[in-house]
Amino acid sequence: MPLDVTSRLQEAEGNAPVSTRVQKASVPLYANRIKVYPKAVTGKFRTIKWVILTVCLSVYYLVPWLRWDRGPGQPDQAVLIDMPGRRAYFFAIEIWPHEIYFLAGLLILGAVSLFLVTSLLGRVWCGYACPQTVWTDLFMLVERWIEGDRNARMKLDQQPLSWSKAAKKVAKHAAWLVIAAGTGGAWVFYFTDAPTAFANIFTGQASVTVYFFVGLFTTTTYLLAGWAREQVCTYMCPWPRFQAAMLDEHSLVVTYEKWRGEPRGKHKAGTSWDGRGDCIDCRQCVAVCPTGIDIRDGQQLECIGCGLCIDACNAVMEKIGRPQDLIRFDTLLNQQARARGEPARYKLLRPRTILYALLLATIVTVMLVAFLLRPTVEVSVLRDRAPLFVTLSDGAIRNGYTLKILNKTNADRTYTLSLTGVPSAKVNVIRAGDESADEPVVLSAKADSVATYRIYVTAPAHAIEAESTPLVFTLRDRDGKGSAEYHSVFLGPER
């Protein structure tokens, strides 16, 4: 899909030929946007698009309101990213900050899924599920309700300012802003308790952070879906630029059957179709295109693969009694085959799709295994650095450690601590009222929290043979529900 620079320059100069250097220099660096007025259309792909739009928006707006009982003292929101509490909740799953690699895994999963889907079905993400597409579609719907369809909107924009024009414009932007604010508001609900935040936002009691992010996402939604629209896809988004690497001649793309459409031209009812193409040049495919391109020019960077032109063309084909699917989702190879009169063949298994599928399966497996094997208790040990070690009056050496127990279960737990590596080492836990060195050392951690203990390990002088001796802390759940280990060292004087 090469971008034809010369033709664009010509376009910018009103199709005048580029003849001299001086003329070239006066071409602006950035072409002005030609405003797109997409026409309403009905059909198979428009229906699919409406369904996906409804599902996506419903999921986005409703999910924060789902409740999930996690017991007392725990948030009851099904999906919640609790930044101050440093937890992420997803139904029964609870993610701690150090498990953020699951997020990285999800992002990689999303990327590879996108690669696979794109190599099979083309730009269906762009055309149907991308938030930019979904919200732009919603904004266009509102625009159509208020200002009318394509022709009415074009006429309105050319009219001088009047009370009715101003009223329509104000109504449109107000409606857009309301939707945008709803979008920004719903975003915030994923990071804080939704019902509380909802009430707080309207009573002015929410935090500055909440208002900031509501404002930020209101602004971006309003600007991107209301004003920028197809420019986001054409100029801002990196994905259209590099997805060409996933597409090949076997991928589904929106195609125009040039071999049967050309030569195009107006057609009078009742006259013969011999010696001419099926395309009657009604330009309906151009009128409905949300990015304002002509699909008959072939593959283009701007095409988001939404298939609305297919719906528009099929409606016309039905009226004039010609075969359907002059514009259709097809592969480039199939188009060549059809042109030769050969049957179309779809090849799903290709090296690239197999590779993407394998990659996807591997990542899913790795993530699933990592998730299922994720420990319910973890321990981390921080050795004191000041003092490095203490010599006691009988020559024994003592090291201090800070022990952190991460109890990821929903119940209070007790553990026994044992040490290996330093012979006859004694453990003292520094805590209120208790300094006994009894065996075994029992430590507890409250449900879903981190317990911190100061621990002193003392070893007789004769037991220490090196400046640094490996020391392993082992924590065992007393009910046999998991254990954790930490490898540290025990330091002594120079030998």
Next chain:
Amino acid sequence: MPTKVEKDQITGTRTTGHEWDGIKELDTPLPKWWLYVFYATIVWSLGVFILYPSLPTLSTYFPGITGYWSRAELAENLKAQQEIRAPFVKRIQAASLEEIRADPELFDFAVAGGRVIFAENCAACHGAGGAGAKGFPNLADDDWLWGGDLEAIRHTIAHGVRNANAESRNSAMPRFGADGILTPAQIADVAEYVLSLSGTAGDREAAERGAALFSENCASCHGEAGEGNVELGAPRLSDKIWLYGGDKASIVQTITYSRNGTMPAWSERLDEATIKMLTIYVHALGGGK
């Protein structure tokens, strides 16, 4: 140099009018958006001038309409923090050291607060974490000059060592060499004996000679077996811990000139609750008795 303003033929932009060896420079205007942002910052700065302290006068300054002062903000923050801590501090004040030691909440508060207070006031001599240094006792070990139970530690912190405070820990070791009480040879013998108390093998004959001298001159404070005396701050000589060094030269130096380290009385600078928190912290460093 000619300064005739002219238009560049190719771009249509004005030139600066200067020419260097046939090369002219375009006088391209600044981008509009940049210029407007720049003007906006000027307007913004006027607002800042009016709202915040800005212009100096001869003796003071114009404080701005808001009268903002970062120190006042800090003071407010400190006050807010103190209000949060107040209930705990009150409880610490009312409780005995043993009660604080036994109450998990107060104990954690005292240790956390004590750590900060220690770093601010004590670590300069005693080292981070009470690691100590030559002449400054290690507070994390189990050897105490003036006693290592809660009350003894509190007393030492509150009243200090060998200072003008009425309840200061006080004692003085004589300068056995400098004041001519013992001869250098006798001091060497005593030093050998002191070394033998902690099991360090040396000159056995000299140590035997030193034993009698030790019993005569040192045992009244340090004990017959060198077990020390916390009443007098006399260090235990029979252990592995040496405040001023455990080699023979250091011991000879100590006997000849004596040491007599000092410490300020912290009750003159810190309040009671703070000293209690420090006590709990030092006691929990590992050596508390």
